[in-house]
Amino acid sequence: MCGIVGYIGNLDSKEILLKGLEKLEYRGYDSAGIAVMNDNGVQVFKEKGRIADLRSIVDEDVMANTGIGHTRWATHGVPSTVNAHPHQSNSGRFTLVHNGVIENYDILKREYLQGVALQSDTDTEIIVQLIDLFVSEGLSTEEAFRKTLTLLKGSYAIALLDAENNETIFVAKNKSPLLVGLGETFNVVASDAMAMLQVTDQYVELMDKEIVIVTKDAVQIQTLNGEAISRDPYTAELDASDIEKGTYPHYMLKEIDEQPLVMRKIIQKYQNDQDELTIDQEIVDAMNDADRIYIIAAGTSYHAGLVGKQFIEKIAKIPVEVHISSEFGYNMPLLSEKPLFIFISQSGETADSRAVLVNIKEMGHKALTITNVPGSTLSREADYTLLLHAGPEIAVASTKAYTAQIAVLSILAEVTAKSRGLELDFNLVQELGIVANAMEVLCDAKEEFEDIARKFLSTTRNAFFIGRGIDFYVGLEGALKLKEISYIQAEGFAGGELKHGTIALIENGTPIIALATQESVNLSIRGNVKEVVARGANPCIISMKGLETEEDSFIIPEVNELLTPLISVIPLQLISYFAALHRECDVDKPRNLAKSVTVE
Ligand code: M6R
Numbered sequence: 001m002c003g004i005v006g007y008i009g010n011l012d013s014k015e016i017l018l019k020g021l022e023k024l025e026y027r028g029y030d031s032a033g034i035a036v037m038n039d040n041g042v043q044v045f046k047e048k049g050r051i052a053d054l055r056s057i058v059d060e061d062v063m064a065n066t067g068i069g070h071t072r073w074a075t076h077g078v079p080s081t082v083n084a085h086p087h088q089s090n091s092g093r094f095t096l097v098h099n100g101v102i103e104n105y106d107i108l109k110r111e112y113l114q115g116v117a118l119q120s121d122t123d124t125e126i127i128v129q130l131i132d133l134f135v136s137e138g139l140s141t142e143e144a145f146r147k148t149l150t151l152l153k154g155s156y157a158i159a160l161l162d163a164e165n166n167e168t169i170f171v172a173k174n175k176s177p178l179l180v181g182l183g184e185t186f187n188v189v190a191s192d193a194m195a196m197l198q199v200t201d202q203y204v205e206l207m208d209k210e211i212v213i214v215t216k217d218a219v220q221i222q223t224l225n226g227e228a229i230s231r232d233p234y235t236a237e238l239d240a241s242d243i244e245k246g247t248y249p250h251y252m253l254k255e256i257d258e259q260p261l262v263m264r265k266i267i268q269k270y271q272n273d274q275d276e277l278t279i280d281q282e283i284v285d286a287m288n289d290a291d292r293i294y295i296i297a298a299g300t301s302y303h304a305g306l307v308g309k310q311f312i313e314k315i316a317k318i319p320v321e322v323h324i325s326s327e328f329g330y331n332m333p334l335l336s337e338k339p340l341f342i343f344i345s346q347s348g349e350t351a352d353s354r355a356v357l358v359n360i361k362e363m364g365h366k367a368l369t370i371t372n373v374p375g376s377t378l379s380r381e382a383d384y385t386l387l388l389h390a391g392p393e394i395a396v397a398s399t400k401a402y403t404a405q406i407a408v409l410s411i412l413a414e415v416t417a418k419s420r421g422l423e424l425d426f427n428l429v430q431e432l433g434i435v436a437n438a439m440e441v442l443c444d445a446k447e448e449f450e451d452i453a454r455k456f457l458s459t460t461r462n463a464f465f466i467g468r469g470i471d472f473y474v475g476l477e478g479a480l481k482l483k484e485i486s487y488i489q490a491e492g493f494a495g496g497e498l499k500h501g502t503i504a505l506i507e508n509g510t511p512i513i514a515l516a517t518q519e520s521v522n523l524s525i526r527g528n529v530k531e532v533v534a535r536g537a538n539p540c541i542i543s544m545k546g547l548e549t550e551e552d553s554f555i556i557p558e559v560n561e562l563l564t565p566l567i568s569v570i571p572l573q574l575i576s577y578f579a580a581l582h583r584e585c586d587v588d589k590p591r592n593l594a595k596s597v598t599v600e
Contacts, residue, residue, distance in 0.1 A: 009186020028073025077121030089132030100155030348376020478572030
């Protein structure tokens with residue numbers, strides 16, 4: 001949550017910072033700001049709302065070769081111009097942007113800043129006021145920065161300007177993501193390489209509790225104690241076109257349409273020269289050593305984990321538990337003797353999941369991260385990584401990452417099963433190929449999904465998704481998609497659970513979206529539909545070819561029953577998209593949300 005950028009070099013920094021922030025807007029978008037520094041000092045521009053609002057207030061005549069910027073997802077203090085970053089110390093000398101949460105800000109305020117009139121309600125302002133205080137007591141900026149960092153508890157990615165030194169940006173990181181980008185005559189700072197791809201594809205990863213002194217010619221990484229660290233840069237393998245919308249009106253629609261391509265890419269990436277699916281032997285060994293697997297994830301990734309459990313149990317015959325990461329810390333189950341943890345996270349930065357990872361690593365357990373972002377925190381800190389190869393996912397609502405997660409989990413299950421000598425009655429490569437073709441058929445049927453959205457969801461205040469077995473899990477994802485982008489209250493239920501309470505909510509016209517893709521429960525789920533129809537519900541049945549009846553609203557192509565989540569979710573993604581569009585919601589940046597949830 002929150003995105004930060006910084007530039008120091010020969011060019012005017014304003015436009016580079018603003019463009020960078022536009023690329024980071026997915027991380028938070030309730031307010032934004034930049035601070036630029038030249039020989040006349042530092043000028044701050046900040047505004048409530050989107051980067052476009054910020055852009056409209058930036059003075060185009062100000063020229064400055066150094067600057068920092070921030071797009072905010074509020075934690076402490078309401079979204080407002082005052083609470084927007086950058087924050088300045090009362091003397092005006094120091095200006096700072098921060099991503100993360102300072103847990104002990106109140107204690108620090110009482111201990112060090114009595115009598116300092118704070119301007120905002122943020123935890124961040126404490127940092128900049130402390131630095132100013134320590135400098136006023138005689139420390140150099142670098143010493144004051146270090147001293148302040150040692151006092152902070154919590155997470156931070158920080159970029160700091162000192163008005164008396166316009167040749168340096170001071171940078172630090174702990175738990176929140178931050179990269180330094182390298183150029184010939186400049187250097188940059190960014191929460192995500194995407195932001196600064198406009199000027200460089202060379203980046204250096206920063207580790208927790210490191211600080212960096214960035215000038216236009218040099219990047220000095222140090223520990224908090226001042227020991228120099230040398231680290232090679234890597235090339236960010238992002239294609240600029242991957243992060244543009246192109247001709248699409250929304251990233252979400254583009255990302256839905258990319259799913260067939262992503263399926264094919266995953267098959268290709270996980271195939272060896274003999275066209276067999278393969279993963280690192282040490283991951284297979286870790287799977288085989290485990291007596292139980294614990295999948296830890298949040299939101300959509302959790303829903304993918306529920307499907308993954310089915311694959312690993314049914315195909316590889318290893319017991320699996322799936323846990324919501326934010327709950328795991330309080331409700332840790334009695335662990336088995338030889339657990340293996342699998343973290344599923346599109347971003348690889350989700351703070352709730354990371355907290356579990358840190359905890360189970362301390363307990364000495366092994367962890368595998370399945371993520372879309374190589375080099376992300378969860379990837380770096382786990383023992384093993386499997387990549388999704390889905391390309392950047394920018395819309396807040398996750399779509400292609402969900403199907404990529406499920407595909408990678410199916411490959412993990414298949415390769416593990418084969419290594420255990422288990423016979424499979426299908427060829428996964430072929431089945432995933434059939435899935436990719438079926439996805440194309442669904443992506444081409446947008447008009448039908450637009451009609452369904454109009455018919456069932458244009459005026460409703462709530463909607464229910466029902467299914468049995470694996471369809472129930474897809475229903476949970478469908479409900480999350482619909483609620484997060486259209487603000488229709490939507491819930492997913494197991495068909496059999498309806499009678500145990502939820503059916504009381506059914507009124508005349510209540511939309512029920514029922515999934516019927518599993519032969520073994522087809523009659524039961526249709527029985528559940530009859531029960532709600534008898535109470536006035538408006539049913540939209542999405543079934544699979546071979547199981548259809550005349551009453552169905554849409555029939556998806558036939559694929560292997562276990563893999564149906566890969567395609568049955570596409571109608572739900574598209575129906576949610578069109579429902580949000582009809583309601584004139586901001587599809588890519590729904591209210592109150594951010595793409596990467598880096599606070600617990
Ligand atoms: O990056 P992660 O996969 O760890 O993110 C987890 C959730 O925050 C994420 O899936 C969220 O639920 C999406 N907005 C859903 O569309």
